[in-house]
Amino acid sequence: xxxxxxxxxxxxxxxxxxxxxxxxxxxxxxxxxxxxxxxxxxxxxxxxxxxxxxxxxxxxxxxxxxxxxxxxxxxxxxxxxxxxxxxxxxxxxxxxxxxxxxxxxxxxxxxxxxxxxxxxxxxxxxxxxxxxxxxxxxxxxxxxxxxxxxxxxxxxxxxxxxxxxxxxxxxxxxxxxxxxxxxxxxxxxxxxxxxxxxxxxxxxxxxxxxxxxxxxxxxxxxxxxxxxxxxxxxxxxxxxxxxxxxxxxxxxxxxxxxxxxxxxxxxxxxxxxxxxxxxxxxxxxxxxxxx
Numbered sequence: 001x002x003x004x005x006x007x008x009x010x011x012x013x014x015x016x017x018x019x020x021x022x023x024x025x026x027x028x029x030x031x032x033x034x035x036x037x038x039x040x041x042x043x044x045x046x047x048x049x050x051x052x053x054x055x056x057x058x059x060x061x062x063x064x065x066x067x068x069x070x071x072x073x074x075x076x077x078x079x080x081x082x083x084x085x086x087x088x089x090x091x092x093x094x095x096x097x098x099x100x101x102x103x104x105x106x107x108x109x110x111x112x113x114x115x116x117x118x119x120x121x122x123x124x125x126x127x128x129x130x131x132x133x134x135x136x137x138x139x140x141x142x143x144x145x146x147x148x149x150x151x152x153x154x155x156x157x158x159x160x161x162x163x164x165x166x167x168x169x170x171x172x173x174x175x176x177x178x179x180x181x182x183x184x185x186x187x188x189x190x191x192x193x194x195x196x197x198x199x200x201x202x203x204x205x206x207x208x209x210x211x212x213x214x215x216x217x218x219x220x221x222x223x224x225x226x227x228x229x230x231x232x233x234x235x236x237x238x239x240x241x242x243x244x245x246x247x248x249x250x251x252x253x254x255x256x257x258x259x260x261x262x263x264x265x266x267x268x269x270x271x272x273x274x275x276x277x278x279x280x281x282x283x284x285x286x287x288x289x290x291x
Contacts, residue, residue: 003129004129009032010131013165015273016163016171016272017271017272018232019269020063020266024201025040028173030171032130033163035161038076039077039085041089042062042086044061066093076100079102079156080109085105090112098117102119134165138160139158141158141182142176145210152207153207158175158177160195161173161175174188195227195229196229196230197229197230198231199234200214200222200223202214205239215244221252223253227258232264233246234265
């Protein structure tokens with residue numbers, strides 16, 4: 001399955017950048033691709049509906065609005081929830097923009113007028129292709145809530161973004177999505193080792209007193225499991241439902257023995273990254289059959 005993109009300038013694999021809008025919303029630019037993640041652009045003081053009569057107040061202003069964004073190639077959406085795909089995104093994003101997500105979200109996006117949703121099951125992939133450059137997006141396992149409240153939340157996926165020149169992988173980027181620690185995270189480094197950069201959702205989101213996303217300490221534990229070269233925590237202070245701020249993550253990161261290098265971004269910051277290596281010849285760039 002592939003998405004052919006219009007021709008553009010020659011892909012530059014020497015460096016890329018991550019722009020942090022806020023919450024889980026980032027703009028990733030690398031190898032000629034521009035990807036938006038989990039678009040949420042409501043202003044500070046406004047509220048999002050999380051279902052079941054529960055609302056969350058946005059406490060931090062996003063760094064920009066949709067009109068400020070560069071031209072986008074696609075959206076990677078972990079799940080369709082008010083703090084990850086809000087009313088502003090539904091109203092202002094191009095309805096023809098490819099959105100890579102799960103089946104549940106594709107159905108809701110279709111109701112909102114988005115016509116190019118691409119549904120992935122866990123371990124399934126879709127390729128974005130522009131000339132010799134390829135971006136393969138693969139759905140990673142995620143668990144949004146303990147079993148006793150799982151039915152109150154939409155299903156979630158993590159994502160692996162593999163940027164390649166022809167068949168040679170140049171950079172591997174993992175996005176955790178809104179997940180808790182769970183056993184299937186151990187499958188990620190087994191099938192997708194050598195992660196260059198991980199964007200990890202922290203924050204310790206609470207729902208009716210239950211934690212439904214990783215706290216700062218748990219997010220560091222997830223990094224110990226997947227062992228990326230570099231990690232950047234996101235999704236840590238934007239909404240009133242967050243229990244665990246960036247400081248808890250930083251304290252846990254200071255105690256860990258994992259070799260990962262940690263970088264921290266505030267709203268409006270740009271983190272520039274460089275590939276440390278290309279994938280060795282024969283390195284697997286796809287995982288197990290969808291499960």
